[in-house]
Amino acid sequence: MTTNTKRVLKGIPDIRLHFHRNETPIYFISATNFNLMGIDEWVRNFRYITYIDCFDGQHPHVISPSEIPHRPFTSIEDVNNYLLEHKEVVDLIRRRSKNGKGGKAVFLFFDEQTEALCEQLGLEVCFPSAQLRTEIDNKIMTTRIGDRAGIASVPNVLAKVESYSQMRELTGHLGNDLVIQTAFGDSGHTTFFISSEEDWNKHADEIVADPEVKIMKRIRCRGAAQEACVTRHGTIVGPMMTELVGFKELTPYRGGWCGNEVLAESFSQDVRAKACDMTFRFGEELRKMGYRGYFELDFLRDLDSDELYLGEVNPRVTGASAMTNLAAFAHADAPLFLFHLLEWADVDFELDVAELNARWSDPDNIDSWGQLVIKHTADTVELITETPQTGIWKLHENGNVEYLRMQTHRRTVESEQEAFFLRIAKPGDYKYEGADLGILITPGRLMTEDFELNDRAKAWTKGIIGEFKSRAIQPAEAEVATEIAEVANFKMM
Amino acid sequence: MSVIFQAVSESTPGPKWQSFFERLWPSYHLWFLKQGDQARPTYLACETAMKKHLPELLPLYFQLVELGGGSDAAARFLSLYCPTPYMSGCSQAVWTRDESFLIRNYDYSSKLWEATLLRTCWNGKQVMAMSDCAWGVLDGMNEDGLAVSLAFGGRRTLGVGFGIPLVLRYILEFCDTTAQATDVLRRVPSHMAYNVTVLDRKGAHATVFVSPDRDIVVSRRKLATNHQGTVDWPEHERATASLDRAHVLSVRLQDPNETHERFVSRFLEPPLYQFNHQAGWGTLYTTTYNPARGVFTCRWPGYCLERTFENFAEQAVSLRFT
Numbered sequence: 001m002t003t004n005t006k007r008v009l010k011g012i013p014d015i016r017l018h019f020h021r022n023e024t025p026i027y028f029i030s031a032t033n034f035n036l037m038g039i040d041e042w043v044r045n046f047r048y049i050t051y052i053d054c055f056d057g058q059h060p061h062v063i064s065p066s067e068i069p070h071r072p073f074t075s076i077e078d079v080n081n082y083l084l085e086h087k088e089v090v091d092l093i094r095r096r097s098k099n100g101k102g103g104k105a106v107f108l109f110f111d112e113q114t115e116a117l118c119e120q121l122g123l124e125v126c127f128p129s130a131q132l133r134t135e136i137d138n139k140i141m142t143t144r145i146g147d148r149a150g151i152a153s154v155p156n157v158l159a160k161v162e163s164y165s166q167m168r169e170l171t172g173h174l175g176n177d178l179v180i181q182t183a184f185g186d187s188g189h190t191t192f193f194i195s196s197e198e199d200w201n202k203h204a205d206e207i208v209a210d211p212e213v214k215i216m217k218r219i220r221c222r223g224a225a226q227e228a229c230v231t232r233h234g235t236i237v238g239p240m241m242t243e244l245v246g247f248k249e250l251t252p253y254r255g256g257w258c259g260n261e262v263l264a265e266s267f268s269q270d271v272r273a274k275a276c277d278m279t280f281r282f283g284e285e286l287r288k289m290g291y292r293g294y295f296e297l298d299f300l301r302d303l304d305s306d307e308l309y310l311g312e313v314n315p316r317v318t319g320a321s322a323m324t325n326l327a328a329f330a331h332a333d334a335p336l337f338l339f340h341l342l343e344w345a346d347v348d349f350e351l352d353v354a355e356l357n358a359r360w361s362d363p364d365n366i367d368s369w370g371q372l373v374i375k376h377t378a379d380t381v382e383l384i385t386e387t388p389q390t391g392i393w394k395l396h397e398n399g400n401v402e403y404l405r406m407q408t409h410r411r412t413v414e415s416e417q418e419a420f421f422l423r424i425a426k427p428g429d430y431k432y433e434g435a436d437l438g439i440l441i442t443p444g445r446l447m448t449e450d451f452e453l454n455d456r457a458k459a460w461t462k463g464i465i466g467e468f469k470s471r472a473i474q475p476a477e478a479e480v481a482t483e484i485a486e487v488a489n490f491k492m493m
Numbered sequence: 494m495s496v497i498f499q500a501v502s503e504s505t506p507g508p509k510w511q512s513f514f515e516r517l518w519p520s521y522h523l524w525f526l527k528q529g530d531q532a533r534p535t536y537l538a539c540e541t542a543m544k545k546h547l548p549e550l551l552p553l554y555f556q557l558v559e560l561g562g563g564s565d566a567a568a569r570f571l572s573l574y575c576p577t578p579y580m581s582g583c584s585q586a587v588w589t590r591d592e593s594f595l596i597r598n599y600d601y602s603s604k605l606w607e608a609t610l611l612r613t614c615w616n617g618k619q620v621m622a623m624s625d626c627a628w629g630v631l632d633g634m635n636e637d638g639l640a641v642s643l644a645f646g647g648r649r650t651l652g653v654g655f656g657i658p659l660v661l662r663y664i665l666e667f668c669d670t671t672a673q674a675t676d677v678l679r680r681v682p683s684h685m686a687y688n689v690t691v692l693d694r695k696g697a698h699a700t701v702f703v704s705p706d707r708d709i710v711v712s713r714r715k716l717a718t719n720h721q722g723t724v725d726w727p728e729h730e731r732a733t734a735s736l737d738r739a740h741v742l743s744v745r746l747q748d749p750n751e752t753h754e755r756f757v758s759r760f761l762e763p764p765l766y767q768f769n770h771q772a773g774w775g776t777l778y779t780t781t782y783n784p785a786r787g788v789f790t791c792r793w794p795g796y797c798l799e800r801t802f803e804n805f806a807e808q809a810v811s812l813r814f815t
Binding site for chain 1: 526529530531535536537538540541563564565566568569
């Protein structure tokens, strides 16, 4: 990424220096900058191009083009493609281009159209192809990759199923209570719990329509996540994280992801060591397939047997990436995502991956943080009139929260009574069931030993939600557009 | 209905064009969004299409976009790439006897007419043109003696391409001859069907039928109204009398006793002159371009305005259409 491509970077200090002197424009293009918060402080000329400006213009490296009317977005890929075709973004990329090259782009999600748009803009996408990512993201393929790498999934059968009776014949050895997953999609919406023909009938259409599904034994489990990065010198593995799932204070979706914790003591040393080894091996298997860079593995820990199983893989940056990249060990060496960028930098490097993995898995190097992803949980629609600002907040003993100062990430949070809050919904947006309101990141645990939301997490959630003011929608607001459309009868055939 | 017609001279894009655009933009913005924003191409698609088909026009385009406020919507509108569909009437003909000139009537709604003759020198070539879509051309001429004019082609087919006024602008900015103009019409896609008539200083002329879904037809026809050979859209033909107008033009062009003065005056009479202004459709002006002499004439019943490249006074005229 510097002009000197002959130099070989030898170890972490060289790598850090390389990025501090980087001259190539690098963009993270996404709905918000949440996933890669703080990376701009490590990488010179790194910019976030976002649909939502969570910082109200106060973040020096967040650029949000003025909104133009657009078709309803159905995915983050849609958002990214909209951004890449927006004049203000095109102008920005052109203005910052060097030697006719637009620079490099990273995304949370992208598709073939995104790739084509980047090519038009002279941007290099710093991720394996959308095609390869889709292939790996397929839950059936994930299971097979895991099998090849010697990583166990929950006992399962991969098959095309046509009927309940045929499914039962295939899976007799897995017991009565089963979990069926289709190949793609958010697990919350594509996982079906089947204990009877009645359960089957509810989901039969979706299951039968898939060319192949994964049928698993149903286990009592807890979720865990681990991010890693495939490099040419081996797979670098981040810390193990818990997952917050389905808490009614945070999400209306049963089984919906709503946060993470990173802390040393949430899993036994054995479990963490095993997870590290599994993630490393999975990464090495991905490398054989031509994959390189960032990915995340989900684990299922069987509460009865304490076995650790492969859940699914996300071949990308994820919602837990801010946890991984802002952790203490990341500051001691470099954020995991820097190694991802290094894979796409036009420079060679040397790195002792084993040494780095050993250091990062040492409990002494893991500080304890958690994040709460807060959605509107009621089945109501209201117009938001006021929101809490992005920055550092304080939680008082009476449950009130107080804004302390603007900040772009969590680093200056000093205690568990302080938190960094990233506002997502802004005044003028609608609050509806499932709408993202914001994300709160604070030191310490958010769950009890029994994986329930703890009192402090509940207090923070209640306090922050209380800062969102809204009002009911007035009927007249729906009529303005009609009036405009009627007077716009101009030069129209 | 009163309209102020203006003759405006500004060699390089500047405050005059900017204030002209600012006056037009609120209406054009609504028109641009008429079918919803997503019905129009994105900025990147517009810019890419211009780069591919009209590359020499890009620097000027960028200048005008900046003067127009630089917004995403203004930039997309000004590219005229797959614009909101629109149509006009129009009769046009080429006279090639004692002298050569291109003459045309522009039939349209007076409420939607920009009513502006722009004299510019945006790319080193002087151009006089009746403006549409802020920098497009309904009809016009350049100092090298090339004159062009457009008429709606009478077909409802829509396709991927540019609004024809921008293609005419491109021709006047960069072509000198009818052959060059024909080449441009052959390679630059039009989003709707149009009949373009071209005449150059040496008297070479052509009428070109462009369509988004058919090969172009280049002919030495000396006239065009609002159909392309056969009538594709009978309702439109009935509303605009395209066949009648074509018949009159054809007969008079073949009449050995027709003088050029009489031929010109017929454009101010029915059926060429359309009086239907109250219903939102009528002849708004008659322009004549004599490319060999560099003379532009604009006629209305009882009033005439003439300009040359050397003698171009700015003027505002109040017109009343009844």
